[in-house]
Structure formats: structure tokens, C-alpha cells
Amino acid sequence: MGRRPCCERKGLKKGPWGPEEDEILINYINKHGHGSWRSLPKLSGLSRCGKSCRLRWTNYLRPDIKRGPFTLDEEKLVIQLHAILGNRWAAIASQLPGRTDNEIKNLWNTHLKKRLLCMGVDPLTHEPFTSGGPTTRPRSSPATRHMAQWESARLEAEARLSKESLFFNSPPTSVKPDPDFFLRLWNSEVGESFRKLNGEAKADCRSPISQASTSTKCGSVSGVTIDVGPIAAGSSTPKSSRTEDPIMFDASFSSSSNESEDTSDTALQLLLDFPINNDMSFLDDVDTYATPPQC
DNA sequence: AAGATGCACAACCGCATTGTG
């Protein structure tokens, strides 16, 4: 199908939103709900395209958005989830209540990616660089090794699922490894235990970035509680109901999912194998790792 | 003081996916 413009371009405003526009949008949505984004601008009197309105609302104006710097815990979670999910920002964001995919994407591109690079970790694969990699400073902490293990296991799981779905009953066209396998695992009881371990091990320090930008000392802000409870309970409200729902843990997964059993062993092993002290110390101790010139 | 540079983040663009008639 051919490409369409998202909206009629004539006379539509672009660029940063002004406070008056924000107010109009908020008032309208509070009153009527957003309904059809495409018709919202006309109905509300805004000279914006619907897409722009949607973006402004979902990334900035929504009342449940948590503003302010990311906590250390959130950053850790983003890194861990990125190791599992890759650049699926929306899926990652669904695990961080109050954070938007855009925000997480920015965090990754401006901070976390660089930090991993500084550590000698490939931000794409989460594997330590080899001698021929972008840096000549391979550093294999338990955390990075574990990230690599996650990735390997994920690939292995995908491959196996693919094979198994072929083996069972699926026609070739429907063979599609479940990319959310690890996310479901993450949200499973096993994952919850894992997260608890993380939670116990954590200190309520803000991230080095946050500290740098706000001059706030460690401990000034208590650690955020990553509430993933509703996910397992099946009562989450993902911002997209149309895409795959990675955060809904399928109850059949832990007990009766044949096709997941083997891979879940591997994954379980990985979850349990994750350093108890949650060795992502590079996040806490950024000075230690920020020494290379390129950092 | 002024220009250069870097950084953070909001916003846009275009493709992908899903819904609907």
C-alpha cells in the first residue's frame, strides 16, 4: 500500500508545544478522552496533526508519567531488559511504570550505551568486546558475562522454539520464535524472585548521572519500587493493546507450556545464576570505569 | 564577553502493524 501523509500538512504547526497548546490538549482529553487522534486536533481546535498530539500526550502530558531523573534501579532494569529485548523500547517501558519509551530510548542513547562502551561491553550484544572490537579494553565483569549469557540463551531459546514449533504442528509460515519468551520469564514467579534479589541487594542510591546532574548525594532519594506486580496478575494496562502483550505472563507458561520447558530450564538457570549482589557495580561506581580517554 | 562545543530531551519522520468495512 502506498504511503500516506499522517495528516494534511497545510497550516499545521510543528515544533515545540506551547503551554496554551498543552492546556488545550489536556482539557480536551480530560473532558472527552482522546478518541480518534486523527480527529482530535480538529475537535479540540489545535493546529497540530493527530500524531503530534498523541506523541505530546503519551510522552509528556499524561498524568501518570513519572518525571525526573532515572534511579539507579531503573537504569539497571533498563540494561537488563535491553539485554533481553534489544531496542524494543516500548516493551522495556512497559516494565518501568511512569516511564515512556522515548525517555528510555533517550536514556539509552545518551547515557547507558556510552557507559557500556566505556566498560568494553558492546551495547548491541551486551557481550564484552574482543580484542578486535571497538575498544581494546576488554573487561569481563560478572555482569557483562551474564549479559552475554542472557543473549546466548535467548538466541538458543529462539532457535529451539523455532525448531520445536516446526516439529509440532505449525505450518512453516507460522513458525515464529517467541521473542517475548524471556520477558514472560522475567515476569514469571521465577523472575519475581530474581527481581526481589535485585531489590534486596540494591542501595537506594540515585544513579551517577542523576547525581551528577542534580548534585544530590547518594541516599537522598529512596529507591524506586519497580512495580511489576500487576503484570503477573494480568491486570496491567499496557499503552498498546494491539501489539503483542509481552507483559502479560501466560499462566500456562510455568506449568504446562511444553514448548517452553526446555528453554525455561536454561533461562531459570540463568536467572538463578545471576550474581546475587547484582554485580552491575559499574553503575554505582562510574568513576572507576570512566577513566579511558574516550569516556 | 562571545563563540564553540556538548548534552539532554522533545518532537518529527517513515515504516510496520492492526483494525475495519
Place this chain on the structure above:
DNA sequence: ACACAATGCGGTTGTGCATCT
């Protein structure tokens, strides 16, 4: 089954501010 509309998503760009030279 198909075409089209609507929306979601990820990559990229633009802009404003802070810091450096």
C-alpha cells in the same frame, strides 16, 4: 481476501541550555 485508515514503534533530528575555550 483485499484495500485503506488508524495507530504504534523505533530511528533520527532539532532545539535549548550549560559548559568550555
